[in-house]
Amino acid sequence: MANHSADSPDGSAAREVDRLAASYWDFLLAREPSLRSRRGLPVESLPGVSAAEADERAGFAAGVLNRLGALRPAALPGPAADTAGFLRALAEQEAEAGRFHWLTPTATPYQLFRLQQYGDAVFRPFRFEDRGDADRYVSLVRDLARCVATIGDKAAGQAARGFRVPAPALPGVRTTLTGLRASVTRYVRADDERLTLLDAASRGRLRDAVAGLVAAELEPAFDRLLALVSDPDYLGRAPRAVGWARYPEGEAAYRAFVRTYTSGDTPPERLHELGREHCRELGERMREMRGTLGFTGSEAEFRERLATEPRLYAATPQEVEARYRGHLDRLTPLLPRWFAVLPRAPYGVARLDPALEASMTFGYYEPPTAAQPVGRYRYNASDLAHRSLLGAAALIYHELAPGHHFHLARQAENTALPDLRRELVAFSGFEEGWAEYAAGLAWEMGLYDDPWDAYGRLAHERFTAQRLVVDTGLNLGTMTLEQARTFMRAHAAAESEGQITTELLRYATDMPGQALTYRAGHAEFTALRAACERGAGAAFDVRAFHETVLAGGALPFPALRRRLARELPARPAVVRSPGRGT
Incomplete structure (x- = not known):
């Protein structure tokens, strides 16, 4: 020893x-x-x-x-x-x-x-x-x-x-x-x-x-x-x-932003290629899901259907909240099969300050504090007639459980970590990557069994994949704003023109590189789990994998890879990974 x-x-x-x-x-x-x-x-x-x-x-x-x-x-x-x-x-x-x-x-x-x-x-x-x-x-x-x-x-x-x-x-x-x-x-x-x-x-x-x-x-x-x-x-x-490459030293700054946000060393050119690959793959899966829904026309025609489908829209903020809570209610009884430890802090939803809604595409997760001990997703309830709830299930699994809340509340509650690691949210690649991985875990949990929710999740995944393309394209100077708008419009399922405009300006004028963290982080977590499954074979324990990740709090991906390699082999397998669709 x-x-x-x-x-x-x-x-x-x-x-x-x-x-x-x-x-x-x-x-x-x-x-x-x-x-x-x-x-x-x-x-x-x-x-x-x-x-x-x-x-x-x-x-x-x-x-x-x-x-x-x-x-x-x-x-x-x-x-x-x-x-x-x-x-x-x-x-x-x-x-x-x-x-x-x-x-x-x-x-x-x-x-x-x-x-x-x-x-x-x-x-x-x-x-x-x-x-x-x-x-x-x-x-x-x-x-x-x-x-x-x-x-x-x-x-x-x-x-x-x-x-x-x-x-x-x-x-x-x-x-x-x-x-x-x-x-x-x-x-x-x-x-x-x-x-x-x-x-x-x-x-x-x-x-x-x-x-x-x-x-x-x-x-x-x-x-x-x-x-x-x-x-x-x-x-x-x-x-x-727009775009950072247009400023003196802007390209160097953008590459630094990408390193910071993704917590990795994948160059933006490779992320751009990865985004195009994922968009093609997800587009094919969406085509198959449209067939499951009995639709045989083009995606553009289906998009018109989405714009008028009553089940995808809410009339009041209260209806929006009810939709989110319904998805969480389905998740709750399944959690112990997938997580060895659950956060002690409760979680819920609340509306975003209306003064901010016009300038934000979606909402944000508000972690628990001493004064406000409930983790909450602050949702955007503006322009409900044009705000589709197609991706509501994917969104709430990303924002609350088992996404941001499971990471951030568990991290804050873990007294074995130094204060710095308990309280600081420093690595967006981990933070958003875990939330996207967690939302994807709902496939295995059977929570996207409704074809509309499944289509919404696929659309959400493609939405994050197209960010790899347009964020890098805009900021490296290989795409104009109109080219990026055309690409994004072609790969958006239910986003309005206003939402697309807000998103593009976010990438190219406000938070360059941040939007990469979702799909790039998801890819990192997916690869990490696949490597652990290959190493453990039939003894792979999904709860042990999740606990090893969450018990360490947010880490840059190189450090997380070392942690998993060090910790998982010493853990005896007790619970096998549930099969897909269970």
């Missing part, structure tokens, strides 16, 4: 890894409101997006990489090896972010989303018990104004360096900023019901201070940013074409 005692070289290296993880955690906990909220700690400050803050984070990451470089990976025991792999990838991401600070979007709808999250995670749940709380709240409102100001400063600095939001995305930017200005200035004004524990003088000072900051700093910061993206000079110089 290997000697990992405290005095051995292995033990010394493991302790150094633990110290690095604790140091990184303390660094981030002091700067990230979301981490403090999840731990039930008071939020003391809100970060901005200034170059100085980016340099500080990149400098800290460089120090971590230097200390990791002095260690011998082979000397690390299993858990420490996982943590070292986590730390190295995290620090490399932060260093890349610092390098490409001025080429990273900031004044775009998804990037601005943090301002709405501060309302849900910081300001609305804020508890006022004494004057100190009132003073801290005022300080947070001041920080929020500074955060908006740094977004404006960065956008102006980018423009001076030749980086502007492309013209096709600017209307959505202005709409988002206008909506956020109204939402943010509303949510920082604490209502009287929350101030009952404060004396009258403290309540008055709080109201006056907040009103003064809103008028003197917060609203002007929004107005300056809106003025910048509305200025005729900015509009005149904004590029008409």
Whole structure:
């Protein structure tokens, strides 16, 4: 047996890894409101997006990489090896972010989303018990104004360096900023019901201070940013074409974004080819499923049928929720056959803030926090007459169970992990890849036995596959926006023209590379499971595979491969993998 005692070289290296993880955690906990909220700690400050803050984070990451470089990976025991792999990838991401600070979007709808999250995670749940709380709240409102100001400063600095939001995305930017200005200035004004524990003088000072900051700093910061993206000079110089390769050093930045988001080293050219291959394969399966539904016409004709099929549309948000809950109710009794450990935190659905719905294609998963202990999918209920529920089953299995909630809630509940690995969501390839793998697992569970749900899942898979094509094509400069629109329209089942437009702008102007994580991550998990099945043969235990993946929390894929190779052979097979369709 290997000697990992405290005095051995292995033990010394493991302790150094633990110290690095604790140091990184303390660094981030002091700067990230979301981490403090999840731990039930008071939020003391809100970060901005200034170059100085980016340099500080990149400098800290460089120090971590230097200390990791002095260690011998082979000397690390299993858990420490996982943590070292986590730390190295995290620090490399932060260093890349610092390098490409001025080429990273900031004044775009998804990037601005943090301002709405501060309302849900910081300001609305804020508890006022004494004057100190009132003073801290005022300080947070001041920080929020500074955060908006740094977004404006960065956008102006980018423009001076030749980086502007492309013209096709600017209307959505202005709409988002206008909506956020109204939402943010509303949510920082604490209502009287929350101030009952404060004396009258403290309540008055709080109201006056907040009103003064809103008028003197917060609203002007929004107005300056809106003025910048509305200025005729900015509009005149904004590029008409989209994609990162069109900016100086943009292609290098995009390749870094792809590495960060996918947590792997597959080049974007190969992901582009993979997307085309998957689109062809999934298109054939969809053709077969249309036959099962008794339809013999073309896909274009079937798309017209989908647009008018009553069962695929809801009239009210309540009907949308009922559809999602029905799919979850079918899943629940099957879970113990596939998972050895289930999350303790409950999960549910709730509507997205209507102010955000116009600029977001779908919704998002909201993980449990100390203040809000339920994991929720925040769904988009806008324009229901044109918002198909064809993929509702696939979507909710991705967003909640056994997808995001099983990963993120289990990770947060796992006290064997260092705080950094429990609380940080750092690797999108793992996060979205697991959720897509989990939604695909529903094939084996028999949850797509309804042909409409099956077609919806296939359509969803092809939707994520086409992202590999258009995201890379747009950002490498091999596809124009219209070429990408044509390709996406040909490979979309029920998405409206508005949704397609929003998605394309997300890829090419807002979050370049992020959309790759779904299908690229799914491919990684599928390959990992196939390798484990080949290695174990008839003894393969699907519950052991899932537990080995989830018990380690999110990891970059190279580290996850090492973890699976290390952990699974030592596990005795108890439960065989259920057959497909069970």
